[in-house]
Amino acid sequence: MEPAIEVRDLVVERGRRRVLHSLSCSIPRGSVTGLLGPSGSGKTTLMRAIVGVQVVKSGTVTVLGMLAGSAPLRGMIGYLTQAPSVYADLTVRENARYFASLYKDVTSADADAAVADVGLADAAGQLVGDLSGGQRARASLACALVARPTVLILDEPTVGQDPVLRDDLWRRFRAMAAQGTTVLVSSHVMDEASRCDRLLLIREGRLIADDAPDAILAGTGTADLEAAFLHLIRAEQVVS
Numbered sequence: 063m064e065p066a067i068e069v070r071d072l073v074v075e076r077g078r079r080r081v082l083h084s085l086s087c088s089i090p091r092g093s094v095t096g097l098l099g100p101s102g103s104g105k106t107t108l109m110r111a112i113v114g115v116q117v118v119k120s121g122t123v124t125v126l127g128m129l130a131g132s133a134p135l136r137g138m139i140g141y142l143t144q145a146p147s148v149y150a151d152l153t154v155r156e157n158a159r160y161f162a163s164l165y166k167d168v169t170s171a172d173a174d175a176a177v178a179d180v181g182l183a184d185a186a187g188q189l190v191g192d193l194s195g196g197q198r199a200r201a202s203l204a205c206a207l208v209a210r211p212t213v214l215i216l217d218e219p220t221v222g223q224d225p226v227l228r229d230d231l232w233r234r235f236r237a238m239a240a241q242g243t244t245v246l247v248s249s250h251v252m253d254e255a256s257r258c259d260r261l262l263l264i265r266e267g268r269l270i271a272d273d274a275p276d277a278i279l280a281g282t283g284t285a286d287l288e289a290a291f292l293h294l295i296r297a298e299q300v301v302s
């Protein structure tokens with residue numbers, strides 16, 4: 063089957079610095095793919111290119127067979143940015159319903175369901191400006207989920223969440239993938255990597271691993287993913 067996302071020889075420059083160096087990868091449909099790498103390695107930049115909001119120097123990014131940023135994709139991609147993208151002076155419910163109103167065939171009931179899905183049903187009537195950081199992040203996630211996107215791009219969705227909520231969110235991502243949604247999640251947290259079907263490890267704008275977690279462990283001869291990633295990063299440092 064054609065992959066959900068295909069990135070070919072992608073070069074991106076930001077602030078006159080090259081931050082993605084001819085990066086290529088493909089992301090299968092109906093999977094959870096983790097995007098991991100040190101701070102500043104290019105995770106957000108790659109996600110922005112996939113969503114179609116990043117100016118690229120060269121290369122191509124195709125999503126569901128269409129060029130990233132194409133108009134028909136707008137209703138099919140959910141994007142959770144790292145900084146919550148919600149209105150502080152609206153309640154959680156009003157935010158979700160506002161985003162629902164931007165889509166054809168998405169109802170207030172869908173908005174309310176998305177709020178419940180992220181564990182915010184009890185806070186639905188609260189102003190976003192009065193929420194904790196973790197709650198605000200979940201309100202933003204609810205807005206990204208509202209239209210039940212085919213492709214979901216999540217930039218560090220579990221930052222600031224307690225272990226129980228993180229577990230709930232990961233179960234939800236897995237359930238969405240089981241129903242056919244393609245989920246790309248960036249994270250700094252290694253124990254989350256084992257919950258992914260595939261992992262992309264990026265360092266200084268280049269992919270240094272693109273495989274299933276078990277295959278990465280086997281290939282590096284390590285017992286856990288944290289050790290595997292340190293192994294891969296050190297091996298790269300020796301080469302470069």
Ligand SMILES: Nc1ncnc2c1ncn2[C@@H]1O[C@H](COP(=O)(O)OP(=O)(O)OP(=O)(O)O)[C@@H](O)[C@H]1O
Nearest residue numbers: 076077081099100101102103104105106107108144
């Ligand atoms: N608006 C910008 N203008 C210029 N350079 C930028 C801009 N945003 C990011 N960069 C640079 O691009 C590189 C990649 O940044 P990016 O945000 O993609 O990394 P990241 O892996 O998502 O980091 P983090 O894990 O800290 O969010 C970094 O060197 C960063 O300094």
